[in-house]
Amino acid sequence: MQLKDKVAFVTGSASGIGKEIAILFAQEGAKLVIADLNKEAADATAAELRQTGAEAIGVAVDVTNEAQVDASVEEAAKAFGGIDILVSNAGIQIVHPVEEFAFADWKKMLAIHLDGAFLTTKACLKHMYAQGRGGSIIYMGSVHSKEASLLKAPYVTAKHGLIGLAKTVAKEGAKHGVRANVICPGFVRTPLVEKQIPEQAKTLGITEEQVIKNVMLKETVDGEFTTTDDVARVALLFAAFPTNALTGQSLVVSHGWFMQ
Numbered sequence: 001m002q003l004k005d006k007v008a009f010v011t012g013s014a015s016g017i018g019k020e021i022a023i024l025f026a027q028e029g030a031k032l033v034i035a036d037l038n039k040e041a042a043d044a045t046a047a048e049l050r051q052t053g054a055e056a057i058g059v060a061v062d063v064t065n066e067a068q069v070d071a072s073v074e075e076a077a078k079a080f081g082g083i084d085i086l087v088s089n090a091g092i093q094i095v096h097p098v099e100e101f102a103f104a105d106w107k108k109m110l111a112i113h114l115d116g117a118f119l120t121t122k123a124c125l126k127h128m129y130a131q132g133r134g135g136s137i138i139y140m141g142s143v144h145s146k147e148a149s150l151l152k153a154p155y156v157t158a159k160h161g162l163i164g165l166a167k168t169v170a171k172e173g174a175k176h177g178v179r180a181n182v183i184c185p186g187f188v189r190t191p192l193v194e195k196q197i198p199e200q201a202k203t204l205g206i207t208e209e210q211v212i213k214n215v216m217l218k219e220t221v222d223g224e225f226t227t228t229d230d231v232a233r234v235a236l237l238f239a240a241f242p243t244n245a246l247t248g249q250s251l252v253v254s255h256g257w258f259m260q
């Protein structure tokens with residue numbers, strides 16, 4: 001049990017990557033806060049975890065709303081006696097060429113990925129600093145924190161930005177034993193990606209199979225999708241690491257799509 005009695009606040013954990021992280025953290029002894037826009041799905045995920053014997057609650061939050069973020073973090077800290085781990089994972093995707101990108105969609109993307117990361121960090125840091133038992137903040141970046149792809153200007157911009165936030169939090173948090181790191185996955189077949197396949201096929205004028213083979217997995221070493229389990233294992237490494245030796249880092253888990 002690498003996370004025994006640690007309290008983990010995971011945003012966007014009612015689905016996909018966040019849900020898998022919540023499941024693995026619960027298996028490792030953490031108490032889980034399933035924080036998601038979709039309250040019904042968050043409650044269902046928390047109930048699933050409780051059935052396995054874990055402690056878990058679902059909380060409703062729009063990560064772009066400061067009052068909701070603050071209230072949900074307070075609720076979580078009260079329920080479980082503090083916050084030890086934040087996984088800032090909630091995210092969406094909108095794809096268009098830059099010249100056609102609606103300004104409202106650009107702002108929505110930056111709000112969810114960057115404002116959401118900032119607001120949840122700010123709210124959780126207060127608890128981590130006051131508790132005096134350190135903490136781990138994990139941002140869900142992407143290969144798009146390092147690389148660009150067609151049609152994804154705000155996503156690429158925001159995911160690059162998370163590395164800057166993580167490095168700053170790593171420096172500021174060090175004296176409190178709070179670490180901050182970024183996970184950078186390649187394509188993972190979650191609802192977020194399933195939605196993109198037909199959209200990209202339409203925009204690029206190719207078949208869905210071609211989107212998978214020639215766009216999404218083209219640069220990987222083996223033509224394989226990264227899995228939610230792959231990403232959860234990296235999250236566990238960052239969450240459980242015991243010292244400030246591993247902070248301010250970004251780790252790419254992408255079947256070699258991006259090598260650094």
Ligand code: NAD
Nearest residue numbers: 012015016017037062063089090091142187188190191192
């Ligand atoms: P997903 O669609 O399966 O899950 C995203 C979750 O976030 C959903 O439960 C949704 O309700 C929640 N959410 C969306 N907007 C929210 C908001 N404003 N406030 C709170 N919750 C909100 O997606 P996923 O693929 O699991 O993506 C999770 C994260 O991983 C995202 O940040 C995404 O950019 C990143 N990522 C995904 C991939 C991939 O290939 N799937 C690759 C790299 C990075």
